[in-house]
Amino acid sequence: MTNTLKLAARNVLRNRRRSLTTIMAMVLGMTAILLFGGYRQSISYGLLTAYVQRGGHLQVQHRDYYLYGSGNPTAYGMDDYKVLIDRLRSDPVLTPMLNEVTPVLQFNGIGGNFARGVSRTVLASGVVPEDQNVMRLWNEFGTSSAAKPVALTGAVENATVIGTGLARTLQLCGPLHVVNCIDAAPPVAADAASAPAMPDDLAALVLPEGSGGKAAAASTAINTQVELLVANPNGAPNIAALTAIKAEDVGVKEIDDVFMSMRLSQAQTLLYGRSPPRVTAVQIQLHHTADMPAAQARIQEILGGDLRFADFEVLDFRELNPSFGQINAMFGAVFASVSLLISVIVLFTVSNTMSMVVLERTSEIGTLRAIGQRRGGIRGLFLCEGMLMGAISAAVGTTLALLLAAAINHSGLSWMPPGRVDPVRVVVRLWGEGRLILSAALGLLFVAALSAWLPAKRGARLNIVDALRHV
Structure with a gap:
């Protein structure tokens, strides 16, 4: 496993320009997802706070x-x-x-x-x-x-x-x-x-x-x-x-x-x-x-x-204010659509990069297979390479998103949301939202692995003799 990881890291650095382009595409996707997710969290917490301030978490009423x-x-x-x-x-x-x-x-x-x-x-x-x-x-x-x-x-x-x-x-x-x-x-x-x-x-x-x-x-x-x-x-x-x-x-x-x-x-x-x-x-x-x-x-x-x-019953603020769930559901659907769109773009970008990598290293694949490397090892090598780029992109994207969120939060930007009479500061809530960051990082790793899977499978199935003769 250690040798596979070292070899994958060397392969990522072999063509730095192409690897950097691929990583930047994933970084931008990760950053966009986190910023929108943080803004969605801010909207949700703001709505919750407004409802609870005026009506409480729970209400006891006549049935x-x-x-x-x-x-x-x-x-x-x-x-x-x-x-x-x-x-x-x-x-x-x-x-x-x-x-x-x-x-x-x-x-x-x-x-x-x-x-x-x-x-x-x-x-x-x-x-x-x-x-x-x-x-x-x-x-x-x-x-x-x-x-x-x-x-x-x-x-x-x-x-x-x-x-x-x-x-x-x-x-x-x-x-x-x-x-x-x-x-x-x-x-x-x-x-x-x-x-x-x-x-x-x-x-x-x-x-x-x-x-x-x-x-x-x-x-x-x-x-x-x-x-x-x-x-x-x-x-x-x-x-x-x-x-x-x-x-x-x-x-x-x-x-x-x-x-x-x-x-x-x-x-x-x-x-x-x-x-x-x-x-x-x-x-x-x-x-x-x-x-x-x-x-x-x-x-x-x-x-x-x-x-x-x-004759009394107790209701929570979500039952008393159906708009809270409706607004959250709307933003959730928009967030899912944006995440899916970005994931598809990243998928095709990484898949294209890995296809080029497999094509360029066909003779190397033949050599590895000739000295005893199994097909699973070839697949693991390319999968490791794709996931390594995904991990680097997740780390850089998270850092960039946190910095941009801090800049936005201190910019003084404001907007007038529905049902409010005073402007509200634009806030992107990322600090402390470990669940959001972790799910976005794992999603990016999954997309990177899925993007590398088909090219890796195709490379592992190459005939040894044909691969050795590839120029």
Whole structure:
């Protein structure tokens, strides 16, 4: 084996120019595959981080809420959610895994700006800002995600954050400083007494915990006031006067046009009044994504062991966000296609080189066969030569890819991915991705060996006499 390797190395160096050309083709192929693979990894980790920051790794919901709850969220409210949260936080198995556990309430309603005479349906959510801030700091994979505190942090109790699309519809562009937007109606009068008040029939529905009736509604700073009308679980209407403190672009126009966020306590008061409050989900964020299967299994045990939680189920973020799997599958298909194309090019390049080598050394093959070398030894010699060039190419290609990845990561390049409102740095994630590098190197070695196999087989089957007479 040692002699075969030494002889293969000498043969590689015999025609340096041809060997260098072949190696460079494989190096470029290896580099391209690694760079694209590293970029794909970066996209995958970025998506995962974004979903986990906003929704957690796991969510406990009422059974079938994911499938049917969007039409009537109040029908799938979770009782005893506080008991469940305490149970999860105190569980000895889950406690080391947990980063945050927080309740969320999502519901539908009609948001209006009665001072402007406009309204539309909205998708509202009640959250605990302090818990959401903790979740947004999660960044296990060190992505370029810039975590921003929830705008509700430190705001008044009846504060709300709305989407920029909703702000345009409600004609709050000026007060909320929405760019590329002009309010269709004249500016609202600064004097609340001279401005149109909420209609009497709606003002009568305002909960005491909310604004306190028509007089309170009229005294509110109506330049950013939004009235939210919802139906409680019994079908009766409730309304609250909220103060819009900010308009945020959520990245998806369909959501941006209906988005509204407020404090969980305000949302529960509006939706349930004096009835026992509920939530539609309990978000669970872990320290490490790898703990997700174990945590999900443990939570399922807890739910199955208490009759109060019999109607609850636990879902992971991939089930809740099908686009994560779809985007990964798309990039996986593109990566496979690029890898296959590059592999075919390398295959024909190395095969052509090895065919030329066999043709030039026909007489040497005859001499080796005449002194007792078996056909297997001839095949092994050429296979070793092809794999040696593949190994050199894998080492050089990996080094070059790592250097180029570092240069790209420090170049400051950025792009605007779908569903984001802030530019994201272009990152090629190769450092620490040993599995990707190893699979690419082994793939290149396999292609190099396959390329050398047919020429080596043809050379080993040469007739000894014919080979000796070859000029």
